[in-house]
Amino acid sequence: MKTSIDCIPCFIRQTIEATRYVSADTSVHEGVLRKILRALAGIDLDQSPPVAVQWIHRRIRELTGKHDPYRQAKDRFNRLALELLPELKAKVRSSPDPLKTSVRLAITGNVVDLGAKSGLTEDEVRLIIAQTLSEPFHIDIESLRGEIDRASSILYLADNAGEIFFDRLLIEELPVERVTLAVRGGPVINDATMDDANAAGLHEIVRVIDNGSDAPGTILSDCNPEFRRCFKDADLIIAKGQGNYETLSDEQANIFFLFRIKCVVVASLTGLEQGTNMLIRASKQKDP
């Protein structure tokens, strides 16, 4: 998808939040913000929103000298998710439709992320999970089930740290020998990298690769050749999180996007309401 002018106030809000997260120095906040404003004046709106967000977070890392400012937050959220894993696994196993339950839980992991940067407790996360599971889900599980059965290669695109433990629940319901999991190639916000895939033990279950990019989404032209080959060859791609939707929604590929709609721009694009938990299929299918 292209960037809407409505994304700009959000980019700026995110810039302020992120600089406050990585530095306590108000002159740093102001300096970064001025640089970002100047750059956004010339933004290419034909590119997807994560292109701007990638650029913003590179600048924040450069200007603050912090290579991976969200590492602590990611570790904390990984630990929290690890604690919850046994009971979530039990929920999947006792379900009459384990695939559907694991899809719902994977989307729930995307919701929990909303509070990942604040100090959520285990009980609060349990509450968010219970609330989210009680909400309607916009999913067509039978289409996904059919594609999983037919696919000889499945590429799973992870989204955030912590959330990746919820992805594990779904990945375990897939034919793991045919699955490749891809994570970001470098730190950006709290997105999952190889360390987080390992923390979730996913390297013991499926092949894990990194995409070579530090964008909070999947900008194919910015990814490494191995990832691009994997993407091209996959019969089925399961893409987690709104960032992957924003960057891949126009690709001609057999993609199922799993996420919660977190802004009005994507809501208007999908024709669904903000806050909808959903599994949606890419509109442009691969040529046979």
Added chain:
Amino acid sequence: MKTSIDCIPCFIRQTIEATRYVSADTSVHEGVLRKILRALAGIDLDQSPPVAVQWIHRRIRELTGKHDPYRQAKDRFNRLALELLPELKAKVRSSPDPLKTSVRLAITGNVVDLGAKSGLTEDEVRLIIAQTLSEPFHIDIESLRGEIDRASSILYLADNAGEIFFDRLLIEELPVERVTLAVRGGPVINDATMDDANAAGLHEIVRVIDNGSDAPGTILSDCNPEFRRCFKDADLIIAKGQGNYETLSDEQANIFFLFRIKCVVVASLTGLEQGTNMLIRASKQKDP
């Protein structure tokens, strides 16, 4: 007050809303936004937020060639307020404390403004008024009453069109022969100008002046000499709306600010919650 970096996303959101309001051409929206972003990169944060908003709306008027883009909205809201005036007046008259009731209704007019740009119906406005009147008000009416009794000259600073009819209710409770009402000197958003004061019949009750400025607040250095003299000589100033608070909160004068707190920046500055309806006295009093 100074401008916070948290005001910037809000300036940009307002720019987008305003350009969409005045033009249907998306290339105009984008062009204006890029100019505003470039300018905001160099913003002087020591100035109050309305300085930037004044600049933004001047650019929007220049770039769209519309001198008073909100005139229709202001007229519609004036008509709506005129319809409601008799029943609101009756409410004041039947009240055991007409001054207090008129202060509450004046603040309520500031709340109704939130929906002024959308097509609110009379019934919806009645509902907002009833809801607002049922909310707590943070007011110290006895301080204001004492100052009104003592003041030999009172300056009332209006805020928006429509809302100015609600101000009339309070103005009628003041010693009108000692009151001067000031409106903006030129169109900016839906702020009240001389036309709106006249529409509310205020010129028949009190002396009405314009401040010579097209800022959505009261930037003294931008106002005309007549207004500045009035401001300096007034024993009591009643300032309506958040814009007047933002521009005058640091002035050494006997000011009572009446407004609803509409953003987190002002909430944090006043130590009150966003959404609080209040009458607050300036912290810096005039030298005796």
